[in-house]
Amino acid sequence: MIAELPVAELRRRLRNEGLSLDCGLIRVRVRGDVPGFAEALQRLYGAFPLECANVFHDVTVRLERKRRWRDRLRPYVQFVLDGDAPFDALPAAHHLPMFEWGINWCVASRCHRYLLLHAGTVARDGLGVLIPAVPGTGKSTLTAALTARGFRLLSDEFGVVRLRVHRLLPLVRPVSLKNESIAVFARFAPEAVIGPTFHGTRKGDVAHVAPTPQSVAARAEPAVPALIVFPQFRKGARLSVEPVDAGLAFVKVSGNAFNYELLGERAFEAVARLVQSCRCYRVCYGELEEAVAAVDELLARAVQPLAVGQ
Amino acid sequence: MEEVGTVPVRWRIVLPDRVRIVRLDDAVIVFNPLSWQTHFLNEAAWCVFDALRSGPMTVDALIGECVEGGDGMTSEDRNEWTRILNAHLAELAAMGLVMRDDAVAA
Known part of the structure; x- marks a missing residue:
């Protein structure tokens, strides 16, 4: 090593x-x-x-x-x-x-052989959770927190979707945290390996969380997409979890891709398949522990068959 | 009804075999293989587009397909529906999804 x-x-x-x-x-x-x-x-x-x-x-x-x-x-x-x-x-x-x-x-x-989403990606028991988000919504912090609570890190920055085969691929690298989230995460997971803080970068203060050994060891293992979580961090907010219908999820996921327009029809099909095969939720949170528990439960629910109308 | 010579104008889907359609809950999402653009169709636009999937149609025929009671409506109602459907067709044409049959000949 x-x-x-x-x-x-x-x-x-x-x-x-x-x-x-x-x-x-x-x-x-x-x-x-x-x-x-x-x-x-x-x-x-x-x-x-x-x-x-x-x-x-x-x-x-x-x-x-x-x-x-x-x-x-x-x-x-x-x-x-x-x-x-x-x-x-x-x-x-x-x-x-x-x-x-x-x-x-x-x-x-x-890497245009794949659909690239701006998303955190974690997995548990082979089932993948995509966390697509724009900057400032708590994507990286939630990704790091899930990893610290036993999920496997696939990527902090990229949801890499293998076309046709419909799998999420790992791109295991450190999770980048910014500004206040550095201290928040350090309190949440004191055992995590956090690198030095780089002050005054173009994104403010930046520190990185090392991937867990479990994540590194499984860096060649894809995951089956099962859950899409659109996070929204708000300081002091109470946890709220709302389902997102598939049409809106399509808009959010395709709009979040780096190369949707470049891949054309293949991206269209990949996004459609993603939102059809995953349960999609908006998770608004103010406390990391609550958000992690919510994602944990949503993933457990995601493996149950979809009921009509859901 | 708009006519070219004595033939009523018919509308058709540009590439019916290659256009990609996915229905997600209430949304219909269409991928245009020519422009590589993705479009969201509302219920009315989808009704028009879906009707055209069976083949080229005049606006009159579309009224019969898309409007309940379309066959027995008054001429005033028919004119109003013609205006509405023409507006939807113009939108779909602007997306490059449908075209007038005479545009093929042109």
Whole structure:
């Protein structure tokens, strides 16, 4: 496991042949010598296996240190993907958020064999829960909380739907939390492995939760979609759970996809099948524990046959 | 009734074999294989579209299919329904889902 590697050896690998990260859907080779990056990577990807570097990688990235004269030699980090730098550099201290955002961009712009939803995805007993949402609705916090209570993490950022076969595929990487949710989650799951907090990023303060070893070990196992939860976090709100009819669910899910229009008819069919085969609910919550219990119960109910009219 | 020469105008679905339709609860969702756009049809638009799935039709024939008591209505009611159905057909045509038969010849 990556956690067992001495940090000096991890730094050496990152400077030379690179570190291979098998996330399930994709395998990433990462190189970089930005201070602090190796330690953060090891903390968050510690449960991932040490892979041979001489295997096929879907994505090869490098985090390069940059110094720009106009910034009076303030160090910057550049995300380099297969030799190109698709983004502006960020302050070097934001190395890990840049790495994670960069990988998100790679997936969203390349993995068009699949329907890609902007959604958290977890599973239990092989049954998948999709949590599609726009930013600020508590998707990542709920995803992390479910994972901390025994669900398997498939992804915090992407609902990856395999076309035709109708399965959710894992893309196991750290869960990204922002601002107040960092402390909320730390209180909720003190045993969880949380990486360093990166202050003042373009999304505010950001910290990442390491995937559980169980999630990493099952990163090649798809899940059957069973439940779609549209979350809405409101501070102090009482829990409310309302069914969402399939037509509205279609609108919300298709509107949430990164590549719906690109995939055309295949996406239409995939979304239709998703909303027909899953129970769909809107879950408004103010307390994580209540939301987790609600999702737990909804998933248990989802495996029962649908009654007429439901 | 609108006519081309002496032949009443008929409406038809653009690609009846390739258009994709899914019914979800009360919603009807249609995928247009030409534009790759997805459209939501309300009950009235769906009634018109569904009737055209059996083949090209004039507005008069559509009234018979979609409006209860369409065969025995007064000419005033018929004119009103003709106006309503033409509006739905124009919307469906704007989505690229239906077209006038004479547009094929053109």
